[in-house]
Amino acid sequence: MPKYNPSVIEPKWQNWWAEQKTFRSPRLPRGEKAFILDMFPYPSGDGLHVGHPEGYTATDIVSRYERMRGTSVIHPMGFDAFGLPAEEYAIRTGTPPRESTARNTATFRRQLQMLGFSYDWDREISTTDPEFVRWTQWIFLVLYDTWFDSHRQQGRPISELKIPDEIHELGEVSVGTYRDSHRLAYQSEAPVNWCPELGTVLANEEVIGGVSERGGHPVIRLPLRQWMLRITAYADRLGSELESLDWPESIKKLQRDWIGRSTGAEVDFFLPAQDASEKDMNDAFLTWKIHRKANGYPAQVSGDCLRIYTTRPDTLFGVSCMVIAPEHPLRGQVTQPAQADVVHDYCDAASRKSDLDRTDLSQEKTGVFTGSYCIHPLTGKCVPIWIADYVLASYGTGAIMSVPAHDTRDFEFAEAFGLRIISVIEPNDGDGVDAQVFTGYGRSIASGSYTGMDSKAFIEKVAADLLKIGIGSPATNYKLRDWLFSRQRFWGEPFPILHELNELGQPTGVVRALDPQELPVPLPKLSDYRPGKTPDPPLSRADDDWLYVERDGKKYRRETNTMPQWAGSCWYYLRFLDPANNEQFIDPEIEKAWMPVDLYVGGAEHAVLHLLYSRFWHKVLYDRGFVSTVEPFARLVNQGMILGEVEFTGYRSSSGGWVSAGRQSSSDTPTKVFSEHVEKQGESFVLRDAPEVRVDSRAHKMSKSRGNVVNPDEIVQAFGADSLRLYEMFMGPLEATKPWSTSGVGGVRSFLDRCWRLVVDEGAENLQRSPQVTEGRPTDEQMRVTHRMLDKVTADIQSLSFNTAIAKMMEFVNFATPLQERPREMLSIFIATLSPFAPHLAEELWTILGHDSPVSLATWPLVDNRWLQDDTIEIPIQVQGKLRARITVPTGTDAKQLEAIAAAEPKIAALIDEKTIIKVVAIPDRMVNFVVKK
RNA sequence: GCCGGAGUGGCGGAAUGGCAGACGCGAAGGAUUCAAAAUCCUUUGCCCGCAAGGGCGUGUGGGUUCAAGUCCCACCUCCGGUACCA
Structure with a gap:
């Protein structure tokens, strides 16, 4: 009894893909290229959330489809592992951040691999790898070495900054100060957003309504010496250069409003x-x-x-x-x-x-x-x-x-x-x-x-x-302020900066940037890496070996602030293209060939943080000649949030009785009501046993406290990865917010079961092709249904309308299931079409259909247009705009004939009899409408 | 307050201005089975009707059009974001 068993075939094909390196991308694209990118995750301690696979499945489908079309695809994945979430987790569990991050990353990697995404894992990067940190620090040095020429609207090397004569006359120190005051990375002593609870300062973008974006902790103003990035210099370009991008208008507007010109x-x-x-x-x-x-x-x-x-x-x-x-x-x-x-x-x-x-x-x-x-x-x-x-x-x-x-x-x-x-x-x-x-x-x-x-x-x-x-x-x-770029936390990139000390060990105020060859600056080993109650960074507790250095006979103390969470994500997409390069941050030839990112999918919560910051860095790198495009992300799509399962909530008063929803007060307790005790009455839901009591019906954001979090591991175990992938795509439009429904996963699983039975003989002892699979030519009808399905799915993948693509494939299966003879040719087209969505099942069925090479590397089937047209077509006939009858006519019947046939239809004839026809609208292959005088 | 987005069956959702409700969930009935599960088939917007058939239906009220879920105007509700940026 060989049933569809995803827990066997999914790991089998995942291993096979990994061994064969099926999804390895070339160093340089051959022919058409597609850089398809996900917003890489923070490996938090909770593991993957069902929200993650939504965008990841969407890009995976596009990547697999493009590969089958012969496009050179680069589809990488990595981890954004520095920063608060990982560090908070580390502190909570009492493990050093590097250890907990490694563990969390391993969990995320395992979960991503379990879902069968076609990433080129050889390109995996983590922002915490010393080799990655090295180039993050290197880019900081570029920022430090750049000033903004507002006439040219361009960042230029600091060496090209004209020093006014009066500054020159004041000597070396003044010249240095003058330069420092023009650098894109500069120090400033100004009131900043200090969050005592998080033990760090925060950027403007990270403070919302006076509390921290992360955690909602209070923030106070405190004057502190901080590193700032002069993003305001680029305000005009960050606004105007949005124009050309294929991004949602709402995100562009959010950015424009944030810049606030x-x-x-x-x-x-x-x-x-x-x-x-x-x-x-x-x-x-x-x-x-x-x-x-x-x-x-x-x-x-x-x-x-x-x-x-x-x-x-x-x-x-x-x-x-x-x-x-x-x-x-x-x-x-x-x-x-x-x-x-x-x-x-x-x-x-x-x-x-x-x-x-x-x-x-x-x-x-x-x-x-x-x-x-x-x-x-x-x-x-x-x-x-x-x-x-x-x-x-x-x-x-x-x-x-x-x-x-x-x-x-x-x-x-x-x-x-x-x-x-x-x-x-x-x-x-x-x-x-x-x-x-x-x-x-x-x-x-x-x-x-x-x-x-x-x-x-x-x-x-x-x-x-x-x-x-x-x-x-x-x-x-501009509303936009310069970007506060330093944090008083341990788990971030150290700055490649030294502060000069005098004989007494006091800072002189002179700053020295490290040479690129001295990078990376590693994080010191600390026994206590927790943030302090004061703004004194944990790194200042490092051993003298790390903290103090000597250069050219002068003593220096290292900068002890670290970079914020966003640093790594500002440029990680570039590193994917050349992840092992230890000569430069990216080989220009490679950069030119692959950039920009053709499709970037992620959550809308990064609209003004990551997406603004990385555009800024990219423009600086562009001005300095290190990258070839003005903008990094040509097309952006936001996947919508996945909410928890719909819940019904009733309210109970302190005396125990029910209170109708909408009339409840804060003293009444919200109580979960099971759906079988609820029915719809008019516009609202009421208790079945007490119809005068209304209840709320709503899906809530998934959260641990609400207990409605869905764990992908459990879904994969119960239904398989292909079912999870397919369900997340079938729920609704990619960009919409939509509630989870576990029974919906069961629905797509039974669709996959039906796919399996189209090909496999479940009654047999061993795994073998169903006898209903034949070698004969498909009938004309079969060709029509198949090619129409193929045509629709092809178009829908291109427009990211995966839900309707899946519906069309379901229709195909509904058509093919009752067939006693199912030509192999027809099934092969279907399985190839299915493969980007449910790749494991497709590989297995493809093999069973007798193909030698994997479907992942097969050619996307070609639509044959002659099957898209019918000989006859059914046309609605309206009288006064109301549907009254239908006629079947040869395709392409002209308006005049159409009108005649329609008027002759008995029911229509009766309706228009003895009435004056004012007007007839007849559109070939569409409809006919008679307008009559009353 | 302001800025986005959305209101379509019991639910998730489909619909280049041209047959509203594709597809799925749920529900009901049937076949199969000793029985159940699984599977397969049928029905399933609401109302009237035995039926044939008819009427009503896309948040509300207007409008444009031969024709509106779709376009225009006004409003209501929900979700998300945001908050003294002069």
């Missing part, structure tokens, strides 16, 4: 001596204006004015006050003695607020008056200066002009402190008139010589006017 104007407000008389103030203001007109708008602000950034210079006449951030550099200068105490208290409180507090309390605007005034450059009027924490120091100039009539936040601020609200824009035609605050564009009122102008024209003109008199300038700003 805005245009507007900078305006300087004159800051007079506060104790001067009104006349002196006016004189000083006039002198200042004359000076500005003569010398133009200065690039650097001096202390005699307050510079603000606004996107709406057309509201300049509606200013009621200036607001500066608590951390603004002019804070001390503008704070009058009488206000010093309140200002100090306010700013002190603001600095100690966590980001979470700042956002949480966002409803109520707070602030303090400084006691100072500045002078409006166009009206000459005095404007009070306030401090408020709703203004961010890190954006624009850290100061704004507050226009309560036309900005919601300014309005709230003005309301809270009773400030004047001056309306300067009238809506054009009643849009938004009833709102308290009008933030739209319209016609200017009470705006001096600009009164009556259209907002947009105003914006252009005033920016130009201000530039002419040296008081303002058009300006562009």
Whole structure:
């Protein structure tokens, strides 16, 4: 009784593929190439999740299909093993990260291999391999050695940075400082996001709503020396070069919004001596204006004015006050003695607020008056200066002009402190008139010589006017901040950087990059690798042997921060192409031949992290001539999330009775209800035994705490890898979020059983071909069904519509199962078509059908178009757009004939009899519609 | 609040503006079996009807069209993301 037994045939073919190196890719592609890439996983301690195989199966199907079409395919896999998840696991289980990572990686590798993915395992990489780390560090040196030429919009070697004469004159140290201030990798001492719970600082992108993206821990602001990457230099290109990419629009938009380019104007407000008389103030203001007109708008602000950034210079006449951030550099200068105490208290409180507090309390605007005034450059009027924490120091100039009539936040601020609200824009035609605050564009009122102008024209003109008199300038700003690139954790790449020490062992502030030949810098051996409660990195506890080095007679201390999780993933795709190269990070010939990535599949959660960071690195490598493409990932597809099985939830009150869903309060306990106790009533589900009680029906995210996590190992054991692969593709569109259903896996398993029985004689003693498999020619009908299936599956693979491809193959099996004679030729086409989806079963059946070489290397069957057409076709006939009858006509029957045949159809004839036909729409091979007069 | 995405049978889901519900799950019936499992076959959107047949149906309300799940306008609900960026 040879039944379909995946637990035998799956390992058998996996071993065979591994031994034969069936999926090895050539060094260079021959003919067409396809670089098909998955987002490589973090080998966490929990093993593979059913979400992983979804994208991996999709790319595997495409890879196998492309290979069968004769394309040179590179389809690699590796592990992103540095970083917090692995390290947290290591700490939790008390094992050194390298050991736990090795173990977790082994589990992931085993699970991936168990699913029969056609990776070229000879190209496997891990970001933690010293050889990989070496090149990650090398790229850091490239970043360190690059400055951004904003005129050319290009990164260039630091040696090509022109040193201004006045800097030269100041000597070596100043030249060094000048260079350092232009490098793409630089150190900065600024308030950063410190997460005490994780024991590290985090990048902006890793902080969401004031808490850490990973773990949801609170984050506070702390000034610290950190390594930064100047991603903001590339902001324009990261935005504009998205255009050409075949990515989901939603992801492009997410990136554009994150970059957050805005245009507007900078305006300087004159800051007079506060104790001067009104006349002196006016004189000083006039002198200042004359000076500005003569010398133009200065690039650097001096202390005699307050510079603000606004996107709406057309509201300049509606200013009621200036607001500066608590951390603004002019804070001390503008704070009058009488206000010093309140200002100090306010700013002190603001600095100690966590980001979470700042956002949480966002409803109520707070602030303090400084006691100072500045002078409006166009009206000459005095404007009070306030401090408020709703203004961010890190954006624009850290100061704004507050226009309560036309900005919601300014309005709230003005309301809270009773400030004047001056309306300067009238809506054009009643849009938004009833709102308290009008933030739209319209016609200017009470705006001096600009009164009556259209907002947009105003914006252009005033920016130009201000530039002419040296008081303002058009300006562009970005929400994107420079990338905080260092972490106070153990499990990451050490920086290839040395800090010079003086005779006393104190850092001199001079930094020295290692030579490429000195790489990799290994991680030191530590007995305690846990993060500290303070920002002092674990690496600072390393032995002196590691920590201190001597070069050219000078003593140095190594950088003890490590790189963040994202470093390795920024460039791993390149290393896959040339994983063993120990001369260079990649051979340019290989890079040119394989790049860019033709299909990149992964989760949407990386939309602004990994995908933005790696694009940035890639552009730097491109500018420096190390890679040949501007963008790394030509086509991106996000697979949707797989939720847990649908659950019904009822609510029980404290007295034990049921509470209808929607009416429950937080004191009622959610209770799981089994589906057999539930029925549908109208729009909602209710308890079968108590129909007045509604229950919620919903699939939830898989999580350990909910206990709805599906383990791929168990599914493979119960149904086989081919069933898991097929089910995940059959659930619905790749990009959709969809709930898991174990009985659905059973469904595709029985489909595979049916495939097996098409070929194998289950009644026989031994494994042998079913006697119903014949050598004869397929009938015309069989050819039609087979080629139509093939045609549909081929098209669906190309559009990644795997669910409908599988449905079509199921239809084929439904057709073929009752056949008493099943030509081998027909079955061979089917098995070849099935093979990218269920490769193990396909290999086995292919062999049983008598083929010598594996189906994985077979040629994708060619669609014969003559089988796609029928001789006759059934056509719906409508009257008044309603389906009334069907007729069968020869394919290609023209409209006139079609109309005649349709009108003659008895039922139609009865319906249109004695009625006036106004119009007949007859479309050959489609439909006929009679429009009649009532 | 803002930005995405989605609302189609009991469920997952199909449908170049042209026969709504392909395919699968579940359910019901039958064949096979001593019996069960497995397998095979049939039915399965809702309502009226013994039937033939008819009516109603893609979140709601309008519109465009000979024809709308699909296009346009307004709204509702759910899911996901995001939060003072001037």
